[in-house]
Amino acid sequence: MYRLARSWLFRRDPERAHDLTMAALGKAGGFARVLAHRPPPCPVEVMGLPLPNPIGLAAGLDKDGEAIDGLAALGFGFLELGTVTPRPQPGNPQPRMFRVPEQQALVNRMGFNNAGVDHLVGQIQKARFRGVIGVNIGKNKDTPNERAVDDYVHCLRQAFAVASYITVNVSSPNTAGLRDLQAGDAMYALLSDLKTEAEALARKHDRRVPMAVKVAPDQSPESLEALVSAINRAAPDGVIATNTTVDKSALGDDPVADEAGGLSGAPLLERANEILAELRGQLDDRIDLIGVGGITRGEDAAAKVQLGARAVQIYSGLIYRGPELLGEAGHAAADYLQR
Numbered sequence: 001m002y003r004l005a006r007s008w009l010f011r012r013d014p015e016r017a018h019d020l021t022m023a024a025l026g027k028a029g030g031f032a033r034v035l036a037h038r039p040p041p042c043p044v045e046v047m048g049l050p051l052p053n054p055i056g057l058a059a060g061l062d063k064d065g066e067a068i069d070g071l072a073a074l075g076f077g078f079l080e081l082g083t084v085t086p087r088p089q090p091g092n093p094q095p096r097m098f099r100v101p102e103q104q105a106l107v108n109r110m111g112f113n114n115a116g117v118d119h120l121v122g123q124i125q126k127a128r129f130r131g132v133i134g135v136n137i138g139k140n141k142d143t144p145n146e147r148a149v150d151d152y153v154h155c156l157r158q159a160f161a162v163a164s165y166i167t168v169n170v171s172s173p174n175t176a177g178l179r180d181l182q183a184g185d186a187m188y189a190l191l192s193d194l195k196t197e198a199e200a201l202a203r204k205h206d207r208r209v210p211m212a213v214k215v216a217p218d219q220s221p222e223s224l225e226a227l228v229s230a231i232n233r234a235a236p237d238g239v240i241a242t243n244t245t246v247d248k249s250a251l252g253d254d255p256v257a258d259e260a261g262g263l264s265g266a267p268l269l270e271r272a273n274e275i276l277a278e279l280r281g282q283l284d285d286r287i288d289l290i291g292v293g294g295i296t297r298g299e300d301a302a303a304k305v306q307l308g309a310r311a312v313q314i315y316s317g318l319i320y321r322g323p324e325l326l327g328e329a330g331h332a333a334a335d336y337l338q339r
């Protein structure tokens, strides 16, 4: 069924195909249920949150929460929405999303196009889904890094009451300078300020909301070491590894390799897994890992769990494989976990 839809969608511009799919999922829950290949029940706990299965939706697909119930009907164990910023912003000029079907890969330079955090909060409040929803937060393009913390704190405050967890996104390659926030001291300062704020909010709302940080795969051994030490000191509840990579050499002489932006999908798997394994080896055991990057087959999801991820997320694989991938990933992860 998805194969038919895919051949129609792939004849359209990637962003148009994305918008059409989201509109269909947003309007017709029944449509999602027909397409669903739900993962089997496989309860896991991540950052203290109980999930019915470990297969999640990665950030960026539903930035504005337009299709929460439709996506939930596909059987995801949890959804991550956003990235949202304090104020709405248009993102980069189009075209800004490119397919490389032969490699099950995408390159994007969306640039945090989103309708702002308040819009997303309203969408979550309107949704019927009662499962785990992560809200991924970022900074507006025109906010300088010196004031980035204010943007993250603003989003944290606005989203706190409706989010199951918050993801601090410092790893998108498409907002100039954003990844500098991963540098040791900057990372520690940002995370510890946000933690202090989250603790105050927890007292006010009488409810704790765990915090994860999402990291980039493009790390030298030195930058990874500094990042790990900052994260261990700041002690967030989780780390999401990884975002897209700026290394597009895997695309060879495909013209898409010359497009600015981040690469995702199958060619990212190996690098994302290396970072995941490094992080599991070096991070404090109390910090949970969520593995993302390059899952296009069931065994890719199982490999991330084997490397120490308590849950996984998918984006590009969903574009190429459709909802079938959820069932496949869910079965493979469950087989490994229930062995």
Ligand SMILES: Cc1cc2nc3c(=O)[nH]c(=O)nc-3n(C[C@H](O)[C@H](O)[C@H](O)COP(=O)(O)O)c2cc1C
Pocket (backbone or CB within 6 Å): 058, 059, 060, 061, 063, 082, 083, 097, 106, 108, 110, 112, 136, 169, 172, 214, 242, 243, 244, 264, 265, 266, 268, 292, 293, 294, 295, 313, 314, 315, 316, 317
């Ligand atoms: C078009 C597109 C937009 C994305 N937008 C975001 C985003 O807003 N925030 C974020 O943290 N990650 C974003 N990502 C990264 C994904 O969440 C994920 O980390 C990455 O694509 C690797 O997973 P995949 O290989 O399964 O796609 C985006 C990815 C794509 C392809």
